[in-house]
Amino acid sequence: MSPAVLRREVSASLVVFLVALPLCVGIAVASGVPAELGLVTGIVGGLLVGLLPGSSLQVSGPAAGLTVLVFEAVHRYGLPMLGTLVLAAGLLQVLLGLLKLGRWFRAISLAVVEGMLAGIGLTIVLGQVYAMADTEAPGSGLGKIAGLPGLPGDALGSAGSRAALAVGAATVAVLVLWPRLPARARPLPGPLAAVLAAVVATAAFDLPVATLDVQGLLGVIRPPGTDELARLAEVGVIGSVIALALISSAESLFSAAAVDRMHDGPRTDYDRELLAQGTGNAVCGVLGALPMTAVIVRSAANVQAGGRTKASRVLHGVWLLLFAALFPAALSLIPLAALAGVLVYAGCKLIPAGRLLPLWRHHRGEAVILACTAVAVVALNLFEGVLLGLLLAVVKSAWETSHxxxxxxxxxxxxxxxxxxxxxxxxxxxxxxxxxxxxxxxxxxxxxxxxxxxxxxxxxxxxxxxxxxxxxxxxxxxxxxxxxxxxxx
Structure with missing residues (x-):
């Protein structure tokens, strides 16, 4: 690799690192697990999956699209079961890749996928607006919606809640306004700039807001034990594993298709990419970390920053590892409300609001499937919502072909x-x-x-x-x- 190419790859890797750092931490917190587990998944996604064949430019790590599923699994089975679920899902992905089923994920109805992402985005937003206000969120999606009218009154009831709401709202405002600034005025990625601004404001005004609780990487790594592995025979656990494997695979391969449209380099081998993602998830499961997918936000940042080889995504994992090892105390300065604001913004980006009206005008059946899938994900859960969407897509296809x-x-x-x-x-x-x-x-x-x-x-x-x-x-x-x-x- 020539010095010029190496400089370009190092520069792209630093951009990806700065984008990934707040997202890895925020997604872990929103998933109900220690923040360090998000960094572990990001490190594995860079150092291991970054070296494997498949897609050469997309970047893997914890994804907002799995937040709801992981939170439900941890709430239902406990944190010690997380590694077992992720390990089994990773092995299932490897099997699907060996059977060369990767390309078949492209046959899933686009309306179902967009509805799934919209439902995930709505669930993230509904959960994190309560975290922005330092208020406990209701347990169900419908409960979160019902509690929204009373949220402002609860948030203004204490100094801590008012401060948290101000920090969270300011974080969202920075993220919304950041892309509109001239390129020279925004040397840092939006998520990092917003979190840094929140850290500075919290320290400068001595705001009474909660911050991250940091333990260090070694303190949170917990491989699955025999008791947890034995629970893989339970029907509910099997359902969670299948949902985790299929949804993470679909998200990774859809991300690969989107990234392929951004560059002129080698195209993604879907079966190899599925093997790579499964291998990464299996390792994350052994470490007790969050599941991973290929993430479109980080992948797009990699392509736009000039990344053209695997070096940029591998190096981004190196920077994550060095930061977690050398500067873990820096994480304890980050307000939880700022991370909630980052995730509210990320959740809103998952909702295809601009596509709904054109879709309704030209393909009303697809619009109905999208909306029903999103509502079902919020009202029921991710797995049942996707199953309902797939059922509606099959019925629609059967109706349209039956003339x-x-x-x-x-x-x-x-x-x-x-x-x-x-x-x-x-x-x-x-x-x-x-x-x-x-x-x-x-x-x-x-x-x-x-x-x-x-x-x-x-x-x-x-x-x-x-x-x-x-x-x-x-x-x-x-x-x-x-x-x-x-x-x-």
Missing amino acids: VHFEVADDGEGRIRVALTGNATFLRLPKMLDTLEALPRDRPIDLDLSGVRHLDHACRTALTTWADRHDRANAPGVRVPPDPVGADR
Whole structure:
């Protein structure tokens, strides 16, 4: 590597490090785990996953998209189970990669993915606005929504809450205004600038706000024990592992597709990238750390800062390790309200507000799936919300592909010929039966199903039943071919 290329990669790695540092810490706090575990995951994402094949430019680490799932898992099973869940999810990802199933993640409906991210974003925002006000958040998503009207009164009730709310709101304001400043006026990434401003303001005005509690990396690493591993046989734990593996895989591979559009370098090998992500998660599980995904914010920062090789993402892991080892006390200066503000901003970025109206105008079915998935994630949980979204996407596809066209003609000999074309499924049964029952009841009818590409069992049974009833009650002569050409049985 030439000196010029090395300088460019080092410069890009420093930018990624400065973006990743506050996000690693903030995501860990929002997930209900020690802040250092977010740094551990970021370090593994840089030093290990950064060296593995797959995508050469996207950067891995803890992701806001997994915050809700991790928080629910830790709340339900306890912090000691986190490593076991992440280890099992990582091994499942490795298996999916070995089976070369990585490319199939691209077949997931985009509306479901956007709805999932929107639901995650809403859940993060709803949870972190309470943290910004130094107020305990209700347990459920609907409870958080119901508590919003009373939140300002609670926040203004004490000096500490007022100070925390001011710090959090100022952090969000910095993040919103930062991209609008001239490039020369913003030498630091927005998240780091906002957190540094909060640290300076807290110290300068001696604000009574809570700050991070730092223990050091070695103090938080806890490999899974035999008791935790034995719980992998529980149905609920298996469900959490599958959800963690599938959602982290989907987020990583969608991120890879987005990053590939940002540069002209080598394209991502999806199966190898899935293997790399699974390996990283398995190592994070052994260390008891947070799960990782490829993160679009850090990856975009890497590409925009000039990163062109794996060196930039590996070096960003080196900087995270050095900072955690040499300057852990610096983390204890960060106000929790500032991290909450960073996550509120990150959660809002996950909500595709600008796409909703155009999507409703041109693809209303997709808009409905997106909205239903988002609402279900907030009201129920991440796994059930995604399952509901996938179910709606399948139903929508089945409805759109199930089209039946009728051609009714008189053959001149007293018989009526009814020709059906298209795909006849149970979804179209009401239309089919309404059309048939509207035909004259005193004349024989021939049904021509040769143009039907698919005829499911429900439709065949309904047509046969209608034909028998018509023959008995009215005019004999209805014929349903037993095995129509081109129709599925």
